[in-house]
Amino acid sequence: MKHVLVTGAHGFIGRHLSSHLAKSGFLVSGLGHGIWPESEASRWGVSQWINGDIGPSNLGLLTRQAGTPDIVFHLAGGSSVGAAVQNPREDFHRTVVSTAELLDWMRQHLPLAKLIVASSAAVYGAGHSGRISESAALQPYSPYGRHKHMMEELATGYASDYGLKIAIARLFSVYGPGLRKQLLWDLCAKMESQQGGITLGGTGNELRDWTHVSDVVRGLATLGSVAANSAPVVNIGTGTGTSVHQIAAQMTSEWFRDAPAPSVQFSGHARPGDPFSLIAENASLTKLGFQWEHRLTDGLADYVRWYRQNGRET
Amino acid sequence: MKHVLVTGAHGFIGRHLSSHLAKSGFLVSGLGHGIWPESEASRWGVSQWINGDIGPSNLGLLTRQAGTPDIVFHLAGGSSVGAAVQNPREDFHRTVVSTAELLDWMRQHLPLAKLIVASSAAVYGAGHSGRISESAALQPYSPYGRHKHMMEELATGYASDYGLKIAIARLFSVYGPGLRKQLLWDLCAKMESQQGGITLGGTGNELRDWTHVSDVVRGLATLGSVAANSAPVVNIGTGTGTSVHQIAAQMTSEWFRDAPAPSVQFSGHARPGDPFSLIAENASLTKLGFQWEHRLTDGLADYVRWYRQNGRET
Numbered sequence: 001m002k003h004v005l006v007t008g009a010h011g012f013i014g015r016h017l018s019s020h021l022a023k024s025g026f027l028v029s030g031l032g033h034g035i036w037p038e039s040e041a042s043r044w045g046v047s048q049w050i051n052g053d054i055g056p057s058n059l060g061l062l063t064r065q066a067g068t069p070d071i072v073f074h075l076a077g078g079s080s081v082g083a084a085v086q087n088p089r090e091d092f093h094r095t096v097v098s099t100a101e102l103l104d105w106m107r108q109h110l111p112l113a114k115l116i117v118a119s120s121a122a123v124y125g126a127g128h129s130g131r132i133s134e135s136a137a138l139q140p141y142s143p144y145g146r147h148k149h150m151m152e153e154l155a156t157g158y159a160s161d162y163g164l165k166i167a168i169a170r171l172f173s174v175y176g177p178g179l180r181k182q183l184l185w186d187l188c189a190k191m192e193s194q195q196g197g198i199t200l201g202g203t204g205n206e207l208r209d210w211t212h213v214s215d216v217v218r219g220l221a222t223l224g225s226v227a228a229n230s231a232p233v234v235n236i237g238t239g240t241g242t243s244v245h246q247i248a249a250q251m252t253s254e255w256f257r258d259a260p261a262p263s264v265q266f267s268g269h270a271r272p273g274d275p276f277s278l279i280a281e282n283a284s285l286t287k288l289g290f291q292w293e294h295r296l297t298d299g300l301a302d303y304v305r306w307y308r309q310n311g312r313e314t
Numbered sequence: 315m316k317h318v319l320v321t322g323a324h325g326f327i328g329r330h331l332s333s334h335l336a337k338s339g340f341l342v343s344g345l346g347h348g349i350w351p352e353s354e355a356s357r358w359g360v361s362q363w364i365n366g367d368i369g370p371s372n373l374g375l376l377t378r379q380a381g382t383p384d385i386v387f388h389l390a391g392g393s394s395v396g397a398a399v400q401n402p403r404e405d406f407h408r409t410v411v412s413t414a415e416l417l418d419w420m421r422q423h424l425p426l427a428k429l430i431v432a433s434s435a436a437v438y439g440a441g442h443s444g445r446i447s448e449s450a451a452l453q454p455y456s457p458y459g460r461h462k463h464m465m466e467e468l469a470t471g472y473a474s475d476y477g478l479k480i481a482i483a484r485l486f487s488v489y490g491p492g493l494r495k496q497l498l499w500d501l502c503a504k505m506e507s508q509q510g511g512i513t514l515g516g517t518g519n520e521l522r523d524w525t526h527v528s529d530v531v532r533g534l535a536t537l538g539s540v541a542a543n544s545a546p547v548v549n550i551g552t553g554t555g556t557s558v559h560q561i562a563a564q565m566t567s568e569w570f571r572d573a574p575a576p577s578v579q580f581s582g583h584a585r586p587g588d589p590f591s592l593i594a595e596n597a598s599l600t601k602l603g604f605q606w607e608h609r610l611t612d613g614l615a616d617y618v619r620w621y622r623q624n625g626r627e628t
Binding site for chain 2: 100101141146160162
């Protein structure tokens with residue numbers, strides 16, 4: 001049985017990835033922050049969970065207890081542009097220092113394992129329109145995006161300087177059941193407690209490439225299954241942009257099925273660190289044989305159902 | 315009396331910079347690693363020295379004891395390509411983490427001070443020939459150069475995201491009395507213990523822009539005295555490249571004045587992380603009114619004299 005380590009397994013994407021990998025027959029270990037009772041972790045397919053910093057001590061503990069991983073999926077790191085702007089030092093430690101520790105530990109103790117690094121479309125930054133290819137200019141313009149870029153730079157350096165087998169996955173706007181923040185969550189919370197109209201930040205015209213978490217984790221697993229140097233940097237995106245206006249319209253009509261949906265207003269002010277358009281050119285991913293399965297309209301309807309049933313749980 | 319903080323003041327360039335600033339009328343505080351008796355530190359113009367990591371605790375201690383700095387010169391960081399290749403984690407912490415800590419502390423406690431970050435020509439990496447301008451492609455290809463690049467990226471980010479007043483100085487091959495490593499030191503040590511011929515790594519054709527430390531610290535002080543946004547990134551180099559062959563020929567003829575100089579052989583193998591040519595385009599520095607004073611031939615002769623008198627002291 002192949003053994004995979006998922007850093008940040010307790011997070012939104014980490015849980016879905018762990019679950020998918022366990023169902024695919026992997027032994028899954030996890031390391032990162034979060035109190036996670038064993039019964040809960042194993043429900044998500046995680047056989048062993050260590051709650052703590054990514055560093056030599058916890059990595060050594062994990063491999064002594066669970067054995068040496070064949071593949072490492074590095075999902076730990078900052079996960080909020082706004083939080084990074086508020087506290088850049090914290091985001092730096094979560095994203096950059098954790099990656100530096102993981103890479104150097106792998107250089108010394110796990111040089112033959114494959115490493116999949118989950119990065120973000122935020123490394124592209126502003127100033128792009130249309131589909132963005134992996135070779136496009138990297139102009140991150142928030143601490144969040146800068147730190148993801150530094151993470152990539154570290155990983156690329158360890159690949160070329162020390163021969164580590166590394167692939168970088170640039171994730172776009174990942175959504176799905178379990179995501180308790182960002183646009184869809186905020187919309188549901190506002191629709192639930194609706195008093196008067198609904199107002200969102202930004203202009204509403206911002207374009208994002210919405211990707212369902214179930215597809216994204218299959219994409220990550222695909223990268224884990226091919227030779228690392230065959231696809232060193234891969235966009236995990238659908239290639240289609242959808243505006244916040246369109247998302248809001250569908251979410252409200254989904255929520256208020258039997259009643260007239262309220263109008264959604266926009267503040268008109270861009271949020272700090274928020275690029276206008278982030279849409280993936282996904283030829284590299286398609287070349288690996290990957291196919292998208294979840295349609296956005298279905299995914300949004302599912303999300304509303306999930307929120308109504310589970311949103312308020314912790 | 316203006317107050318400056320020099321991180322890494324105990325290092326080769328740090329000592330010379332502290333001494334120069336103290337003579338120019340500044341109160342100089344220092345923070346970084348190194349056991350430095352007060353009498354020794356004050357001989358270099360440093361009124362207060364804290365031996366320790368750059369972080370909120372020591373930075374807070376320093377300002378409580380010595381007051382708030384008007385200018386910070388950030389010289390702390392990795393200082394050896396070879397050491398960085400051997401232990402990239404250590405170099406990452408010295409260069410990148412220390413900078414992240416300093417920047418975030420300044421964001422919170424010292425937002426109006428000016429920060430001069432000492433970076434390196436290693437950020438340009440290989441593949442350049444002739445004079446390299448500040449806008450040239452950055453292709454660092456050693457962990458040392460990558461980490462200096464990440465340091466710059468952090469600094470540039472804090473300047474644009476939080477309005478910190480930052481200038482980046484890219485240093486070339488700094489030499490002078492007190493430098494106890496690298497080519498000149500190795501050559502002197504080999505000439506002193508000479509048994510048979512002298513052999514050096516590399517091909518001998520590598521080109522470097524040799525800059526005397528007394529000039530370099532004046533260059534750094536110049537950056538400290540002008541508005542940070544008038545010169546955000548400045549090469550501190552002479553614009554002239556000199557090969558290792560030429561350096562070795564002059565050093566040996568200087569050392570063996572009254573006897574035939576031995577021949578210097580080269581291994582022919584490039585050292586890891588060692589670009590072929592690093593020569594500065596220095597129009598930005600010249601525009602600030604800076605003039606170079608030390609000629610290389612004089613500087614090398616001085617170095618040999620210094621080594622004979624002091625080289626073996628600790």
